[in-house]
Amino acid sequence: MAKKAKKTVKSIEPNIVDLANGWMKQYKLDYKLEQESLNDAIDKALADYFSKNGGSGANRPDAKLLLRDKKLHDWPVLIEYKGYKDKLVKLGSDGQVENKKTNGEPLYKNINSYAVNGAVHYANAVLHFTNYTDIIAIGMTGYRDEQGEIRHEIGVYYVSKKNFGAGQRVGDFDDFSFLAPKNFDQFITQVEALSLTPEQREQLKAKREQEVIASLIKLNNDIYKNEEPKLSEKDRVYLVAASIIATIGVPGKVEPLEKEDLKSSTEKGNTDGEIILRKIKAFLNEKHIPEAKRNTIERSLQNTLTGEIINKVENGESQLRRVFYKIIDDIGIYYKIGLSTDFTGKLFNEMYSWLKFSPDKLNDVVLTPSYVATLLVKLARVNKDSYVWDFATGSAGLLVAAMNEMLIDAKRSIHSPEALLQKELHIKAEQLLGLEILEDIYMLAILNMILMGDGSSNILNKDSLRDFDGHYGFGKTDEEFPADAFVLNPPYSAAGNGMNFVERALSMMHKGYAAIIIQNSAGSGRAAEINKRILQRNTLLASIKMPGDLFIGKSSVQTNVYVFRVGEKHQKDDTVRFIDFSEDGYTRTNRRKASINLRDTNHARERYQEVVDLVRYGRSKLHFFTEKEFYEGHIDPTDGADWNQSAPIDTRPTLADFKKTVSDYLAWEVSNLLRRQANTEDGLGK
Template identity: 75%
Template sequence: MSENDRVYLVASSIIATLGVPGKVKPLEKEDLKSSPESGETDGEIVLRKIKAFLTEKALPETKKELIIRTLQNTLTSDNLNKITAGETQLKRVFNKIVDDLGRYYKIGLTTDFTGKLFNEMYGWLGFSQDKLNDVVLTPSYVAKLLVKLARVDRNSYVWDFATGSAGLLVAAMNEMLIDAKKHITSPDELARKEATIRAEQLLGLEVLPSIYMLAILNMILMGDGSSNILNKDSLHDFDGKYGFGKITEKFPASAFVLNPPYSAAGNGMIFVEKALGMMDKGYAAIIIQGSSGSGKATDYNRRILEKHTLLASIKMPIDLFIGKSNVQTYVYVFRVNEPHQADDTVKFIDFSNDGYTRTNRKKASINLKDTSHAKERYEEVVQLVRFGKDKLNYLTEKEYYEGKIDPKNGADWNQAAPIDTRPTFEDFNKTITDSLSWEVSSLIKRQAEDENRLGKITSPLKQKLSNVHWRSFILKDLFGKSTRGKRLKSEDRVPGSLPFVTAGETDEGVSDFIGNNVTVFSKNTITIDMFGSAKYRNYNYGADDHIAVVHTENLNKNAAIFVTSAIHKSSHNGQFDYGRNFYAKDADALRILLPEKEGQPDYELMAFIVSEVKKLVIKGLVDYTNKLLKIYSTL
């Protein structure tokens, strides 16, 4: 099947199985007979059921004819109705759809389900690389945000000039119906209002035929088939009038929502200029590539500001469209038909942290997790745009800024809260501390090198080292079986005070401080990470499953430090990397060289050696500190 045929066949199969209670019986699998008889082929049976459904839903005749005409060629094609092994390809596909999807859309659909369905079908359409950013579905929670920012209510007239699969219009319809139920108590009046909302208060335009059919299907699945979804080029073929029903009347738009194709002129701002120019009043909320507000659409932006007011500029998360597109997006909010003045205040919001954690794992059941009050944060953004900084709660003052733009500029829409660059005491303190830390570490390193090279080691230590007898020991025989922690993904970590050890040399492998309920390993133990790097821990800590913990709790502290060096010398040998990790079982079998006395590890000698080396290090540090004190006392 061609790409478009695949989309049309899925749409046809779903529509045919919906039915209308008491009026149109849903098409069942057994209704398809795979008959070659004219008028009784599987495709013709599906088509008749679709016609009956659309007629009963009281769609405008022209719209019904357009849908049937679009689907008919696919459903009646010889290829799909050819009988092989007793049944047609159409029946096999129909059965698969009913079996795999029917249980979802027959029990009541949600925008989450339809969003996943349409994302999948978008993938079939095989858009060229330069068109990928032009056909990205707006996530349902972002669609809801745009609708609220555009102040949609039961009396709004909402349109979308690049409607895609109609996700924004579905969100608008839901918001309008919710508001109607909230304010209308009469059942008859509410029923009339709901019918009006569906038939007269929504309008969308989509130029690509295959995506247009997805928009039609989306509206039908969400309980509406009567809205004005037009298969037209909004920039060249649309005059602002209804497409069905009141075809001679102008659509009285009062709310505009949009996620435009970014390849269009001005990164899509050409759609904004035209739509707002056809409105008399209301509000608009668009999500668009950020560069449109910082230089790629200056001419469009200037002309827009001559007639309309920019109320807010909202920086969205960079991974908002993860797996589909990789662009920085902004949401711009406008008041229609009121020229922007130089003294108008614009609300700039950095919404990079929206409370959601996103992944792009194909086998994951959930790729979107609310990890930090996401729903509350989205509602807060709506309140901030409407009422100002008094609504700050989850967001900080660093993420909210009220400023000005130059209406004649057009490239200053992406501002952020100004940063105070005056250095403070804390800045000076950090700079000096960093500098001293480097100098101290350099001094210690140089001193250690000098001591080793010149043999300037204290005589007791030198004497002890010359008499050391070394022996190989298996780590498990000395300290028992090593243990390991449990995997804790970064998005699941709760902030707290317990050091959490993963791997690496930075910060001794401590990647985070957590408050999760995990196994706590006691101080005076040794960890070996996935690369074989051994570290002595003189504090309680948690660890992930790539960390082997050697239980030296009962060992003298200085002796444990000696053992750490011996382990590191044996394990950190380049054998272990991302391809071959060091595990707890490797620790158990690890052989290390230690000083021995009568066949046993000489922990007393180990502790003495470490103690003497510490004295050397401390002496060097004291000497250096005295030098520094003399220098700084003259400043």
């Protein structure tokens, strides 16, 4: 007997399309179908973004709208239909729309097969390539039940720079009436009320961080392998910096540079490099970057952008235009959605690795992880009124962390919008100062601060030990910078592993606090003479032993964090808090293909806050740590080599130790007695 053929489930997508579009007709909504144009910007974004099958183009939502709310804010609405049961949305284990693999690559199967996943994919195209920052993604599917009746499901998601493009479910909806003009403002109120929990934000940040790394590795490898003639490491870094600055724009002042603006013209004054450079100059001018700094940035980038070879046109395209396209396509999304400290840290750590340094400088160019930067800032007691400086600023990660802490404190304590705005401007323009001697890294610091809201005014390309007099670099150049907070990760090859930077900075301060992370041999003899001089004017408050794998993959040095009170001589009876922070709660790996190389496996965030509290308030704040990791002791101010102490181990035996020893001995004796008796009996029986 022949097997009965398996019944194939037929898609009812045409019925779903008819039902949904019928609702929109009923509400008199001006919707556009798959092949129709919504507007040039959105049409082009959908064409430029990678498709649901890979490659570019062919991103065609089944329906799309552009709706305006009562605040005159435009909301793109992108709709995708399916016609099968259980094809509404595919979520990952974290509860988020699963459109990417763990390595950051697109998950085409999900994007193709599920209605919401497809709509969120389209929304990210708009987020990536337009100025729209808030998009509604709608998925709808359906099936026929046992009686042949159509059953439908609707998924409505909010995709925004606020949720890093991941999307958030808005609520339950039975039809599209929430899009009707009379209901739309109420719906938008519901959307704007959405928020992410701290845990969700951390999860999404971790995902995006890995995507940044994967995208930058791909970009660097692509340029290195496929671009002829070859571009140097410095050129590759400068091209990324130039492309980002040119495409940020200033609302209402400077239009972001679009890909189609580069024509690969050979006309003098209109080469691709000259077009990018003009856009950068306009941006810097509108951002009111000081003239001397503008000139430095423009001069540094000009050499790369206006070179004859990179602008040479072959087959209708310059190498510069081709590389610009790659940069925007690969990493554009990450600053479109609003780069946070975590993202810029990953961005600049990876770009750092593109630059080549001599072997003796490798340990000097390791960036501070963002969570360690935040620790240093909190240990230095930074608040909205602090004046913070860094004498070896690298890519400005420590100053970015300080700026964030200052802005958070300002928002917490200032309740007048106008006063808050003025304070934020003052923080960025006058309360941060950084020095970086390496020009390549200085350029990254400038770009970092511009991306983070522009606290770049007093980022100086100077030798902090020889050329810096303690004054503002721009603006109030005749005034001393009134530093009362100092944060530092110095070059470890410098004198005393870098303690000479600490001595120099603290000698120019009158009050405040300092927190530095440094190779721990600086506190055990390598910098003894410098340390003794430092303690003549400053008090060592704490010595914190950091995890040995903190800089895994970058450097293998053991580090300590030292915390000082500035302007008070250290007395021999001053208490120093020694903390063993070897177990900080994070598990680190160094695998390029790992989805996440940093995992919070043991209350890491809570442990970092506890360290801050222990340094400030003492043992009353012990929770995750014990007396084995926390010790209050003293140092000899005339020694300089006794800064790395640990809790003393009490070797005196207790009564319990004695009882255990006696118990173990008696057990051993009984065991021997029984064994001898057994052997004797065996001998008698033979």
